[in-house]
Amino acid sequence: xxxxxxxxxxxxxxxxxxxxxxxxKFKDAIVDMRYLLTRxxxxxxxxxxxxxxxxLNVRQQQAIQGMSASQQQIExxxxxxxxxxxxxxxxxxxxxxxxLIILESTxxxxxxxxxxxxxxxxxxxxxxxxxxxxxxxTALLLVGNLLRKNKVIWVFDKPVSNSGRLKTLxxxxxxxxxxxxxxxxENNPDKILAESNxxxxxxxxxxxxxxxxxxxxxxxxxENHIPNSNIIQSQ
Numbered sequence: 001x002x003x004x005x006x007x008x009x010x011x012x013x014x015x016x017x018x019x020x021x022x023x024x025k026f027k028d029a030i031v032d033m034r035y036l037l038t039r040x041x042x043x044x045x046x047x048x049x050x051x052x053x054x055x056l057n058v059r060q061q062q063a064i065q066g067m068s069a070s071q072q073q074i075e076x077x078x079x080x081x082x083x084x085x086x087x088x089x090x091x092x093x094x095x096x097x098x099x100l101i102i103l104e105s106t107x108x109x110x111x112x113x114x115x116x117x118x119x120x121x122x123x124x125x126x127x128x129x130x131x132x133x134x135x136x137x138t139a140l141l142l143v144g145n146l147l148r149k150n151k152v153i154w155v156f157d158k159p160v161s162n163s164g165r166l167k168t169l170x171x172x173x174x175x176x177x178x179x180x181x182x183x184x185x186e187n188n189p190d191k192i193l194a195e196s197n198x199x200x201x202x203x204x205x206x207x208x209x210x211x212x213x214x215x216x217x218x219x220x221x222x223e224n225h226i227p228n229s230n231i232i233q234s235q
Contacts, residue, residue, distance in 0.1 A: 006108035037070035066121035095202035103139035129161035
């Protein structure tokens with residue numbers, strides 16, 4: 001499986017997200033997005049309107065999109081979230097690339113974005129091919145040790161290149177450290193997760209709007225086990 005160094009910041013991310021003025025602009029833009037989405041305006045047109053108003057480039061708009069939600073979505077997701085202390089002995093189904101990449105990004109020092117639903121998103125993408133980074137093993141061990149008492153099912157996108165090699169890596173990691181992991185590859189993992197009877201780990205909006213129970217594991221990891229993270233707050 002090909003390696004890349006890390007999933008850290010893009011060269012201009014400090015100017016796009018790091019300044020005090022831009023952080024306040026983000027919060028204002030998200031207030032407007034929430035207003036529009038709550039009143040039924042389409043996400044695409046709302047994002048275009050807000051992006052033009054606040055002069056946001058494509059990368060900034062991508063971050064705003066991930067952080068925003070309607071009031072109805074926020075309430076639904078909040079009602080179905082399961083607290084970490086209540087997962088004892090439960091089966092956990094993980095949106096594999098979603099969780100792994102957000103943790104790799106955080107550990108790499110990239111900016112991460114806390115949404116109105118308290119879930120974290122990043123600006124990385126597999127782009128059809130996953131590449132292991134320096135932080136991959138650290139991320140896997142963090143998850144494994146936190147969920148050591150749980151049966152964990154990792155669900156990965158089968159069409160993504162190197163998903164098979166990643167499955168092998170996870171299986172070897174589980175065997176070495178005694179984690180109760182099952183790793184499966186699916187053509188449509190979002191549907192599998194959304195319809196799961198298990199506690200689901202994901203920050204994918206489509207999944208969260210449909211899952212019966214979800215665990216905000218990325219938030220628990222980031223806020224309790226990854227110090228000095230570059231977090232952009234939504235409010």
